Amino acid sequence: MTPKPEDAQSYTLPQNNGYVNSAFVSNEKSSSANLSNNTNGDVRHTPQPTQPSRPIIDFDDLLPHIGDFGRYQKILFLLMIPFAFFVAFVYFSQIFITLVPEEHWCAVPELENLKYTLDERRQLAIPYDENDGYSKCTMYAVNFTYIHSLGIRKADPNWPKQSCAYGWEYNFTEIPYSTVATEFDWVCENAFLPTLSQSIFFMGAIVGGLIFGYIADHYGRIPALAGCNIIGFVAGVATAFVGNFWQFSVCRFFVGFAFDNCFTMMYILVLEYTGAKWRTFVANMSIAIFFTIASCGLPWMAYYIADWKMFAIVTSAPLILAVFTPFVVPESARWLVSQGRTEEATKILKKFEKINGRKVSPQIYKDFDESCKRMQEEEAENANYSLLDLFKTPRLRRITILLIVIWMVISLVFDGHVRNVGSLGLDFFITFTIAAATEFPADTLLTLTLDRWGRRWLAFGTMVMSGTFSLLAVCVPVGVPSAALAILGRFSVNISYNIGLQYAAELLPTVVRAQGVAFIHIMGYVASILAPFVVYLSHIMHELPLIVLGILGIFGGFLSLYLPETLNHELPQTLADGEEFGRGQGMFDFPCCAKQVDDDVDKECGNFQRSHSIGQASLRASTRGEYSSSMLQRSVRSRASFKSINTKL
Template identity: 70%
Template sequence: MPPQENFVPEAEHVSENKVCGGISQNPCNISTISQNVELPKKQKTSGRDMDFDELLPYVGEFGVYQKILFVLMIPFAFFVAWVYFSQIFITLVPEEHWCRVPELENLTMEARVALSIPPGTNHGNHVTRSKCSMYAVNYTEILEKGIIVADPKWPITNCKHGWEFNYTVIPYPTVATELEWVCENAALPTFAQSIFFIGAIFGGLIFGWIADRYGRIPALVGTNIVGFLAGVATAFSTNFWEFAACRFLFGFAFDNCFTMMYILVLEYVGPKWRTFVANMSIALFFTFAACVLPWIAYYLADWRMTCIVTSVPLVLALATPWLVPESARWLVSQGKIDKAIEILRKFERINGTKVPEDIYDDFKDTCAKIQKEEEAGKSYSVLDLFRSPRLRNITLLLIVIWMVISLVFDGHVRNVDNLGLDVFVTFSIASATELPADTFLTLVLDRWGRRWLACGSLIVSGIFSIWASLVSDHIYAASLAIMGRFCVNISYNIGLQYAAELLPTVVRAQGVALIHIMGYVASIAAPFVVYLDIVSPILPLLVLGILGIVGGVLSLLLPETLDKDLPQTLQDGEDFGRDQGIWDVPCLMK
C-alpha cells in the first residue's frame, strides 16, 4: 500500500496539543492518528472540560454521516492507487525485442531474427537472442544470395535503425517502446520513477503547508487537480524530459490525493472505529483499485489512453467542498470554533442525535482555555528529538526502519515485471495480498503488539524474498515473492503508526513528517534496486530480502507501545520503554 499518514489521538489533558480535539498539526501534511490506541480520558473537573474526543460520542462516533464519509473515501483510494502504480503499465518493455533491419521488413519475424540477430544469453536449454546488437552485413546481398540463416562468424554491431518488439505478452506499445528506452537507454523509466518520488517530497511539503494554512479541503482539491493535469499531460509527452517533468508534477498528487480524505474521516470517527476505518479503507478500496489497474491498461491497449483514463477521474475532487465537511479539529486549531460547531450540528441532524447546548458551551470554553495555554507555552522543533541520547537513538531507528520498509515495499511492487510470468496477472495477485494483510493486522495488532509483529513480518518477508531469488522455477519463485510482498504489507501498516506512538506529543507531528520524507527518499532508490535485474536476475529479491531481515532485527531495539501511555514531553520520550526487556512479548506476558 502506498505511504499514507496515520493520526494519533493524543492525551486530552496535554496543553501542547494544537487542536482542542487532540490532533497535532504539522507543516508537512503528516497529521498523526493512531488507529489502535485509546488514551485514558481525563477525569472530569468541576469546570466540565470538554475536548473534541469527549464531544464526539454525543454527536455519534460512527453514525450515518461517518458511514457516508467512509464510502466517499472510495474514489480517493482509487486515485492514489492509480497515481502510484500507473507508471508500471505505461513503461513496460516486452522481454523479446531486437534490432530493426529495414532491408528485412518483408520477411516474417522469425526469419528476420534468424538472419539478423546474434545469440544472446543462455537460460538452461533455451538460447535467447541479443536485444542490443545485430550482424553488420549487407542484407541486400544476403537476400540476393538466398541465405536464410545467419553465420555466427559474421561481424556484430549495435542497433542502427531502432528496435522492433514482440507484443504477444504485453499487447500494446508503451512510452518506453515508442521512445525506445532499451539497451543504453533502458534505465530511463527507472530515473522517471525516482523523479516521481522527488515530486512526492515536494508535494508533501507544499500541500501539507496548504492543509495547515488553508484547510484540508483546499489541499485535497488542489493535489488532485495537479494530479489530473500532470497525468493528462503525460499522454502528450514526446521525449524523456517532457515525460520526467510530467511524472515529477504527478508525484505531487501521490499520497496527498488520498491522505487528506483519510485524515478527515479519521478525525470524525470515534477511537473504537479508527482501526476499522483506517485499515479497511485500504484493504477494500485501495486493494480493489490496484487489482483492476492492470486490466484497464490491458484492455485499453494504449498507454496514452491509460494515462488519460486513470487521471481524468481526479477532477471529480472539485465536488469535494459540497460533499465533505472541513476538518472541525483544524477549524478549532484556527480559532474558528463556531464554524466547527456548525459542522458538528450537521452531523447531529444526519446521525439523528442531539447534543445539549451546555455541552457545546463547555467545548467552547475548553478550546479557548487550551489556546491561551498554548500561546504562553514553549515551542519545539524536530531538532529536539536529537538532543537526548535515548530519544535520539529511537528517532534514528525509526528513520532507518521506515526507510527499509518503504524501499522493500516499493521494490516488491516494481519487481513484479522481473518474475518471469504474466505481469498483469502477477500484479493483481500481489496487490490482492493487501486485503488479508490488513485484515490480519486489524485482528492481531492490539493483542500481539507492534515490535514483534514488525520484526517477524520483516524477517519473514526477507526470508521469502531470498528464497525466491534462489529458485529457478518462475511460478515457484513468483509465489515466494508474493508471500514476501504479503509480509511487507503487514510491516508497512505497522510502521505507519509505530513512529506516531513512540515520539513525544510536543514534536510528534514534525517527527513523523521527517520520517515519512526519509521514506520517500528511500523509495527513490527502489527502482534502481529492481534495475539490478540487468546485472543478475537474483539481485533485486536478494537485496530486498537482506534489507528486510536487517530491518526486522533493528525493530527489536524499539520499545513496545501496546497498552502504554504515549509520551507527551521530551523527557517522557527519553524515558519511554526503559523498564522493557528486549524479549518482552505482550501476548505472552498477558
Template identity: 70%
Template sequence: MTNGEYNNCYMYDVNYTEILAQGKVMADPQWPRVKCRHGWSYNFTEIPYATVATEQNWVCDDAALPTYAQSIFFLGAIVGGLLFGWVADRFGRIPALIGTNMMGLLAGVGTAFVSNFWEFAIMRFFVGFAFDNCFTMMYILVLEYVGPKYRTFVANMSIAIFFTGAACLLPWIAYFLADWKLLAIVTSAPLLLVIFTPFVVPESARWLVSQGKVEKAVGILKKLEKGNGRQVPPQTYQIFTDSCKRMQEQEAQNGKYSVLDLFKSPRLRRTTLLLIVIWMAISLVFDGHVRNVGSLGLDIFFTFTLACFTELPADTLLTVILDRFGRRWLACSSMVLSGVFSLLATVVPVGIYSAALAIMGRFFVNISYNIGLQWAAEVLPTVVRAQAVAFIHIMGYVASIIAPFVVYLANISQALPLIILGILGIIGGLLALLLPETLNHVLPQTLSDGEEFGRGQSIWDFPCLAKQVDGDEDEKRNADVEEVRSQAFVRGSQTGASLNASTGGELRSSILRRSTKSRNSTKL
C-alpha cells in the same frame, strides 16, 4: 551475433552485398559494429500493447530511462508532500484535497501527450506531487471526524477494502484498454470529481480549531448533529470551546520545538535514527515488491492482481492482532518473514513457486508497513510528533527513489532484486527489536519523556504475556491512554494504520505522509 547469441542493440557495419558476393554466409565477430539503424521489433506476448517505452524505443543505451522516470516521480512525491502538507496546514484540508487531485488530473492527462523522455519525466514529476496526497487528504479529513474507538478499524479496513479493490482492478483496465495513453487519461479523469468536495464534505473541525476558528467548527458540528438526528446539550459545546482554548495555549508553549530537538539527547537520537532506517527499509522493500511483479515468471496482470490482493488479509489481520501482540515483535517478525520468503523465492524454479513465495514476502511487508506508520507516531514525543513523523515518512520517499534501480538489477540477474529485498527485510526486522514497545504505555509528551520512554524494557518483553497489574493501576493506566488517544491526530496513508498523536502534535497538524505510494505508481 556474439557467442552464438544475437545482440539486440548492435549490427555489423559492413556492406552485406559485397560480403555475399564474396561467398561469405557466416558473420565474423571481428567485423566493426554500430548501433542498430533500422529500429526494433518488440515481443508483445507478455504485455499485448505498446507502452511509452516501446513507442519511443527506450531500449539498449536508453533502457534505464523508465527507471529514471520512476525516480523522478518520487522526487515529485517528496516536493508534493511538503507542498500540500503546508497547504493543508495553512489553508485547510479541503483546499489541499482539491489542489492535489487537480494536479494529478492535469499531469496524468498531460502524460498522454508527451513526445520525448523529458516531457514524460516532467509529467511524472507532477503526478508525483499528487502521489498518496490525492486520497490521503480525504482520508485524514474522515479520520479527524471519527472517534478513537473506531479509528483503527476505519484506518485499516477502508484501505483494505477500497484500495485493494481498485488496485486489483487496475491491471485489467490496462489490459482491456490496450493503450497506455488512454490508460493515463482514464485513470486520471475520475480525479475531476474532487470539484464537488466542498458541496458534500465539511472542512475538518479539528483543523478549524487549530486555526482558532472555534465558532466555525462548532457550526459544522451542529450541522452534523442535525444530519445525524442527534441532540447535543449546549453545555457540551461550551465545554468543547473552553477545551479548545486550553489546547491552543498548550500549542503556543510547544511551538518552540522542532525535529532537531530529537537529536540533542542520546536515547531519543538513537530512537529517531532507528525509526528513519527502519522506515526507509520498509519503504524500499514494499516498493521493490510492487515493482518486481514483472520478473516473477508469470502473467504480469494476474500476478499484480494477486499481489495487491494481499493488502486485504494483511490489513484485516493487523486490525485484529496489533493491539494484542504489540508493535515490536509483530514488526520484527513480519519484516523478517518478508525477507525470508523473498530469499526463498530465489532458490526455487522461476514461475509459480517463486511467484508464490515473493507474494508471501509482499503480504508480510504490507503488515510491517502498516505497523511502522503507527509505531513512529507513538514512540516520538508529542511536542515534535507531527513534524518528526512527517520527516521520517519523507525519508521513506527518499528510499523509494532507489527501488526502481533495485528492480532494474533483474537485467543482470533475475534473483538480484529479491536477494536485496530479502536482506533489507531481515535487517530492518532485527533493528525493530531495538525500539521500545508502545502497547499499553502512556505515550511520551515532552522531550524528557521521550528520552526516558522505554527505559527498562527488555527485548524479550511480550505485551500479551505481561502480568496483569492490580485493578486500580490497570484502570488508571487505561484511562490515561484513552485520554491521550481521545486527543489523537490520526493520519493514515496508503497503509491505513491509525496514527495516535496527542493534542500538541495534532494542533501543529503537519501532514503525516506514507511512502509508498508506490502503490499506484507502477506503470503497466
C-alpha cells in the same frame, strides 16, 4: 443504533505540564441527566442513578454526542471510494505505461523491404545465444541486400556485430500494447530512463507534500485536497501528449504532487469525524476494500484499453471530480479549531448532529468551546520545541535514528516488491493482481494481532519473513515457485508498512511528535526514490533485486527489536518522558506473556499497562499535528497512525 450519550458536566481538570490528564478524568464519578426523546422530538431530563460521565476535554469526547458513526459518517466513508481509486491510479499507472516486453531485438528495415518474415529476419540479422536467446541490443553489421542476393537465410556467428542502428522490434504477446518506453525505445543503453522517471515521480511527491502541506496549514484541508487532485489530473492527461523523455518526466513530476495527497487528506478528514471504536474499521476497510479493488482492477484496465496514451487519460481524468469536494465534504473541524475558528467548527458539528438525528445539549458545545481554548494553548506551548530536540539526549536520539532507518528500509522494500513483479517469470498482469490483493489479508491480520502481540515483535516477524521469503525466491526455479515466495514477501512487508508510522507516532514525545513523524515520513520518500534503481539491478543479474530486498528486510526486522514496546503503555508527552520511555524493558518482553497491571502502578516498573489516553494521543499526532509540520502527507503508510491504536479502548 448507538445509544444517546449522557449530558456531560463541566469539570475543573487537573493539569500536568500543560496537558489534560484524560486518564484521571475518565475515572471520575459524577451524577448526570439522561437525554431521551419523546414522540414529538422534545428533549426531557429524567433522573438517573449516579454513574461515570465523561466531560468534554477533547474533540473525541464530543463525537459520541453527535454520533460515532452515524448517517453522515457513513456517507463520508463511501465518499472515500473515489479518492482511494485516485491514489491507486496515481501510484501504479506509471508502471503500466513504461512496461517493456521481455523480448525485443534490433529492427532491420532493409530485410523488411525484402519481404522477410519475422523468424527469417531474426535468424539472419540478430546474434543468437543458447542461454539468452536472440540479442536485445546488437545486430550483424553486414550488407543484407548483398546477403539476400547470395541466397543466404541464416547468419554466420562470425559476422561483425554492431549496436541497433534503426530502432527495435518488440514481442507484444504478453504485453499486448505499445507503451511510452517502446514508442521512444527506452531499452539497452536507454533502459535506465523508465527507472529515472519513477524516481522523478517520487521527487514530485516530496515537493508536493511540502507545498500542499503548507496549503493545508494556511488555507484548509479541502483546498489542498482539491488542488493536488486537479494538478494530478492536468499532468496525468498531459502525459499522453509528450514527445520525449524530459517532457514525460516533467509530467510525472507534477503527477507526483498528487501522490498520497489525493487520498490522505480525505482519509484523515473522515477519521477525524469517526468515533474511536469505529476508527479501526474505517481505517482498515477503506484501504483493504477500496484501495485493493482499484489496485487489482488497474492491470486489467491497461490490458483491455491496450493503448498507453488512452490509459493515461482514463486513469487521470477521474481526478477532476475533486472539484466537487468543497460541496460534499466538510472542512476539518480540528483545523478550524487550530485557526481559532471555533464557531465554524461548531456549525459543521451541528450539521453532523442534524443528519445523524441527534439532539445535543448547548452545554456540550459550550464545554467544547472551552476545551478548544485549552487546545490552542497546548499548541502554542508545543511550538517552542523543534525536531532537533529529538537528538539532544542519548536514548531519544537512538530511538529516533532507529525509527528513521527502519522506516526507510520498509519503504524501500515495499516499493521494491511493487515494481519487481515483472521479474518473477509469470504473466505480468495476473501476478500484479495477486500481489496487490495481498493488501486485504494483510490489513485484516494486522487488525487481529497488533493489539495482542504488540508492535516490536510483530514488526520484527513480518520484516524477517519478508526478507526470508525474498531470499528463498532466489533459490527456487523461476516461475510459480519463485513468484509465490516473492508474493509472500510482499504480503509480509504490507503488514510491516502498516505498523511503521504508527510505531513512530507512539514512540516520539507529544511535543515533537508531528515534526518527528513528518521527518521520518520524508526520509521514507527518499528511500522510495532508490527503489526503482534496486529493481533495475535485474539488468545486471536477474536475482539481484530479490537478494537486496531480502537482506534489507531481515536487517530492518532485527533493528526493530531495539525499539521499546508501546502496547499498553502511556505514550510519552514530554522530552523527559521520551528519554525514559521503555527503560527497564527487556528485549524479549512480549505483551501476550506480560502480566496486566493496574493503571496506578509505577510506569517505570517496565510492566505493560493500558493507558486511557493512547487513542487520543495517537489520533492527535496523526491529524492535528501532521499538517502543522507542513510535510506529513503519506497515508500508508500515515494510515498506519490510526490502525488499531483505538481498539479495546
